[in-house]
Amino acid sequence: MSHPRGNSSDGAVQARPDLVVTACAGGGATIKDPVSLEYFRLGPRELWVLRSLAAPTPVAELRRRFNERWSDEPISAGEALAVCATLSECGLLVQGSEARAEARPSRRRGRVSPFVIQLPGFDPTPLLDRLGGMGRALFSWPALWCVVAVGLLVAARLAGRVDTAAAELRGALESGDSRLAWAFVAALVLTKVWHELGHALACRRMGCECHDAGMVLLALTPCAYCDVSDAWMLASRRRRAVVALGGVYFEALVAIAAAAVWLVLQPGLSRTLALMTAVLASVSTLAVNLNPLVRFDGYYLLADLWGVPNLHEQSRRALWGGLRRWVSGATPIEEPLDAPRGWLAAYAALSTAYLAFVIALLLWAARQLAASVGLKALGDTVVVVLVAWLVIGLAAAAWRPVGAAPPGRRLGAGLRLASLVVLGGGAAAVLLGLRLEQTLLSPCRLQPARAAVLAAPFAGDLTSLVEYGQRVEAGAAVARVWDADREAHRMELREQLAATEARVAALERLSVSDHSLAVQSARETTRLAELRRQSATLDRLAGAGTLRAPLAGRVLPPPAESAGPAGPLSAGPLPRWTGAPLDAENVGCVVEAGEELGAVASDELRAVVLLDQQDSGLVGVGDPVRVALDRDPGTVLAGRVEAVALAASEHAAARPDASSDVALESALRDPLREGATYRVWVRLEESTPACQSGALGQARIVTGDESILGWLGRRARRLLWPGAAAG
Template sequence: MPTLSDSIVSSSSRKLAIRVRPDLKARRQRYQGRVYWVVKDPVGLQYFRFEEEEFAILQMLDGDSSLDEIAERFEADFPPQTIRVEELQNFIGMLHRSGLVLSDSPGQGTQLKERRDERKRKELIGAASNILAFRFRGFDPERILNWLLPVGRFFFSGPMTAFNLLLVSCALTLVMVEFDLFRSRLPSFHTFFNAQNWLALGATLAVTKVLHEFGHGLSCKHFGGECHEMGVMFLVLTPCLYCNVSDSWMLPSRWKRAAIGAAGMYVEVVLASIATFVWWFSEPGWLNYICLNVMFVSSVSTIMFNANPLLRYDGYYILSDLMEVPNLRQKATDILNRKLRKWCLGLEEPDDPFLPKRHQALFALFTVASFLYRWVVLLSILYFLNKVFEPYGLKVIGQTIAMASIWGLFAAPLWKGYQFFKVPGRLTKMKRLRMYVTLLVVAAAFAAVLLVPLPSHVYCPFEVQPRGATSVYVDSPGRLVEVNVEAGDPVEVGQLIARLENEPLQMEILKLESQLAAYETELKSLQRLRLHDASAAMEVDVVEEKIAAAKDQLAQQRDEYARLTIKAPVSGVVIPPPPAPEHKTDPEVELPEWFGSPLDPENRGALLNPEGPRNMLCQIIDPQAWDAVMVIDQDDVDLVQEGQRVQLLLEEAAWHEFDSKIDHRATDAMDSTPMRLASTSGGPVPAQAEPDGVIRPLNTSYQATAPLDAAGGLLRSGLTGIARITTPKRTLGQRLYRYLSRTFNFEI
């Protein structure tokens, strides 16, 4: 009875109906001193790397040779190496699955369809696991790139590259030398990322990424490669372009491959440098703001994403090319997995000839660093999106994206772990003692992470306000005609601050004085006539009553007129009141209202009224007494108590940190939001303006105050910043439970 080995031997002598695809392209290259062949599939735009022996076997597949003949030719060409029929069959099977060979056997269409469906399923799973960056294939840009190639050759030429590098150096020098002034001109976070700038920011990101990808494509053409795929990529919810320059792997020079990988960043850095100079020397306006967007998008994306080799973007491929280690991440991950299987499970695996032999510890550390940095970047992006959506009540969108993204990072390792352990016989090969020790260490690590108390802080915005300020109000309506003080001037009790004018009141006083004079003249006449005329005596009492009433009215009007002269009720320093917002009105329907501060020169002649929200003329303060007024969200207010330490950092003095303690925490929710902290003015607190001009918070918030040390003269009213309140230590388990209990309602 024939055995399995007999059947294999007999089949190996028959003609193998498999042949290499004639349209494949191959390039001979050298990696770390060894010869390899890079094979390109021009239809699927896939690339494969083979050792010289493997490529020789691929070339031997002509559809007429048998496995035995191929083995004999291989051993003749590469002595003293030998190859078994089973190894040939496995290798040819891999070639068939990769689509590099053709077969005349029936049923190939079904296998090709299954292979395509499996590939699409993996692509869909990969896209679902990373919703912050996914791609849609587009078109073949070869004709466009050929048309733009003269521009690309000029841009990537030696003299132009040297000029651009000089430009980048000058821009960087400008920023470093004028850093304090540079930082002071930057808008706040919520001003820059408010809803009005979303469209401009998204458009800037899209345009810069289009130029970035064209930089890759043109550089690939410039160095002799091809580019046949360009499509749409959604990067952090923004549509961008991507360009597939995998054809650079066909180039023998690693420096050219690295240059193609760096071309996109090169374009963006040049754009950022030009935008830096335009922004610096231009006046505020749409051009100035667009340049600021370009600076932010190009610099942040280059530093945080593209240039960092820990993420699978340009920096990763540049490092892979320069080290001559294709599939760097996969090989580093394989090294780490093999080490963990050996140390933790006691599994001994045969050496992989394709893995680097030296510095394996560094490759393993690279995998760990990549994993941790991916989490850092993901959490940073999610925090950024949450802060952008929060002022508009759209935190649920950020939370949904966070859940999907975090699940994507968890799902792949869990699935791979399941696939590893479900292999038959895998569990029996493990050393139980090592496995139990590993499980114990992992459990202890999780317990430490979840149960060990860690420092806890509550972050919230604050505004500097004077402590015990005396507000000077307008008591009588009138036009502001004279202001004798400016913001920051010292005043003494009784010193004249301002004078208002009320012409109707003056006319009323003159009218009353005239009436009083007439009544007094009439009274004198009646007093002379009453000795001879009885009726005149009766009218004296009536006129006297009129005189008394007129005197009372005149005294009231004179008292109101006196209140038009405003004097300092206490000694101190003058500061302006909270600025009045500008309300757009139709000049044909109503007169425009003044805005800003009544102390501003442009508000001379403005009508001030004691009724309404614009009745404060100024405040008089003690320049050494200041408070930080914090706005705490209701989600965190229960963690904040009086007496807790708080560290305060001003936006305009980030180098100086103020230490204080909370001396008061309100128990009632805020009715209005300080204008400078409200999202309506670019602040961090979600708020909306009511028709009466009051700015109300969108979320329930509470105020807390902490005294500030005025040493150094850094403080003035209206400065804003971020407060870090030190709260009792909490474990990660407590934080997770708190988050889940506040996010989801578990009551039935």
């Protein structure tokens, strides 16, 4: 424990006479250091101590006065010295003989951590003096009502174009346009600088000072900042709220202006950039700046409205203070909390969990960014270093109560800390070892269990014998393809065959009496055999022109991508089909050899699921599956895995001779996630009216059970090593 300003316990100490004190609700006060421009929140007891030191006072005398004033909570000499040491370390005390305070640099300067690096800033006072007129105009009631009116008008215009805006934004995100990316980065930087200017102008408008502004690196991302801590000197809570919301107000101006520009511009790069700026200035404000769980605008607004200016410190004290005191074995003076302990502890738990989530998200994003530019090893190194830094910081924070314990009690404090670590580790092991049902969730699509494609065997005229959707039996004629030239040749060949047969018969009769005709008879017999062969071939082709159902089921139209020309006529003189080939209006149309005319699908349906490579090894034949269709989400269909196989590649799906299953996957990849490489067939054990071919839904495959730790590990592998297969 250090002594205040190097004095002994009997030395005189004095509060600095130049401190600015503003009383707060609850008996405390906000102290402004005019030299370092730092601000301190003191509770009632600390404030009483500071005021009692208006004149040079020995620590022993201070302790006597304190125990008379707070007789219900007396303090020892060491505790009185500790209070004075704390105030001295904050720069609020001077030695009794000092006439003025020593200038010392602000403790906020030069703060460095892996996630927050505050760079040296500048004094924006000259800039704010020049922009004072704009601040007075914008932070006035007429300006506020004008902004509200214009915002409502723009919102009304946007209400009917939400789908258009969403589609345009989605297209911009998927375009990969580098110009748009750089323009978005520039808009982000300018918007956040404008945001901080709003805080600074609001602070000046409310009569406060702003002497520090600059840049801070948040997870290596440059962000602007300005120090408006002087707003805590305002007695009016409404005025403090204006300063806290000044940046949000300025971003609202940007969002309204950008949305209005988007409404009037024609499609193009400028219009898309305006839309992205409007979303940035609105969504980011709601998700980041107004989020009370991180120390941005929403945090300070909540702290002020709740009446807990040092919300972060008090909430952590409410959550961990009891454990720290138990570990250290000390009984220091506990400053009363400004809100119920339970609510403060709940806030601390929520904000800590959210901070852990944000840190994990930032680490993952940094690693993915490094991998995308070919610096995967560097990204992994950065992640390891940052995680090690966090672990060391947590270990140091956990050891701090042991270091704060009196020298004779540190062994006991260390043992108590070790017992906490063991108990916490055991509880975590039990929790992470709990067994849960292991499931894989993926979109699925229903398709017939069996299907056979009907294709034209050769080019010719098409005649439909059934309608799409009609049920047929196996072997039933579905359509007929007729080639006029080939049919004429077949009829001509039949006539030649009949004439040759008659001639051969005549020659055989005459050759009995005239042996000279034997050679001619043999030649005609050979020609007759060739004609019969050709006739049989043409008859077989004529029979193949009748398309028959290879299985019982319903006749389905071909996929949309197999459709013919858009118009009723092709570029050539021959009529072509429109819609689907077997439609009634296409009777007599011309089809090409191999052209898909439709398919015969069985009535039994199965679900097709595409899985990522990491999950493929977890699925086995016979695993139970639960399917919920989008059109009937309240009904869950039971089924079992029938087969697992490699899915078709995009190249294989594009081949003209692709099978029906491969063609299905090509259409299925759009509603399913990218990168799916394994196909799973699921046999449904029940059916409902919503079960129709092509219906989409969600399939949950039950692959057994796993521990919570295993589930977390599987999720981590998917995020960090997306190409790795499941074990």
